Amino acid sequence: MKNIFKLRNRINLLLVAAAMVTLFPSHAQQLKPNTSGYAPVNGIKVYYEIYGEGKPIVLLHGAYYTIGLNWSQLIPELAKTRKVIAIEMQGHGHTPFSERKLSRETLANDVVKLMDHLKIDSADVAGFSFGGQVAYQFAIQSPKRLKKLVIISSAYKTEGWVSEVTNVFKQLKPEFFANSPLQAAYDAVAPDKTKWTKFLEQMMALGRESFNLGDENIAKITAPVLIISGDNDGMDKVELAKTYKLLRGGVSADMQPMPGSRLAIVPGQSHVSLMMQTKILSAYLEEFLQ
Structure with a gap:
């Protein structure tokens, strides 16, 4: 009982932190999308919003998030020079709940079909947390549709997280999210709104499963990759360094060419607070995506 109480307290702290994202002044609340709508993909309807003009970048949110919760601070900066396509994945936000089996492969294919619907041949893709996992899968499945990849506080396998995080994934229950900012x-x-509990159960079941997209598949990604992580965001930094090596990073650039991929560790940041560092993130993305 004490362990459950402690776990619930930890999760409540995380949810409060998530809510803090919405407390910061946000130009995105005044910035209306150029267009929004639903794309019919793989038997479901996926909601999307488009901001700005220019080269396209697709944004993939974290688990349980909406476009606004995840990207409200960053969209206005990106939209100054880019066509920003933000989507809400199966069951999230505006996108209806579906009994369709949930998998990273299916969600990555949804992104492809959404791009087809919007007549976009290829794009940069950025994903946060769970969205980063889907973004990795997209890079593996559809390399010709990808220009550059941005991974924010995410991993391509269970071992990429510290054990404390994976233990929380295994113990999550829908009641922990009751009356939370996410709800x-x-x-x-x-x-x-009646699908909230079913949606949570579906996501939590997927979160409890160990997954590994494969070292060999990550090594085959030819598109430049920018990995951004907070120094205390729950990512195993030893595994993160191995990931960067797979992407041909971690070399001595004084003795050989600078790799196309980048690794940024932002100090003093947790998993949630990292997404609030708008100036830092937008500066990294602007330099990398140019």
Whole structure:
């Protein structure tokens, strides 16, 4: 009982931190999308919003998030020079809940079909947390549709997280999220609010499964990759260094060419607070995506 109480307290702290994202002044709340709508993909309807003009970048949010919760601070900066396509994955936000089996492969294919719907041949893709896992899968499945890849606080295998994080994934229960900021964000836009618990159960079941997209598949990614991580964001930094090596980074650039991929560790940041560092993130992305 004490362990459950401690776990619930930890999760509540995380949810409060997530809510803090919405407390910061956000130009995205005034910046209306150029267009929004639903794309019919693989038997479901996926909601999307488009901001700005220029070369396209697709944004993939974290687990349980909406576009606003995850990207409200960053979209205005990106939209100054880019066509920003933000989507809400299966069951998230505006996108209806579906009994369709949930997998990273299916969600990555949804991105492909969304791009087809919008007549976009290729794009940069950025993913945060769970969205980063889907972004890695997209890079593996559809390399010709990808220009550059941005991974924010995410891993391509279970071992990429510290054990404390994976233990939380295994113990999550829907009741821990009751009346949380995440539920409030869901209720504000979901087409059917009664699906909240089913949505949580579906996501939590996937989160409890160990996964590994494969070292050999990551090594085959030819597109430049920018990895951004907070120094205390729950990512195993030893595994993160190995990932960067697979992407041909971690060399002595004074003795050989600078690799196309980049690794940035932002000090003093947790998993959630990293997404609040708008100036830092936008500066990294602007330099990398040029």
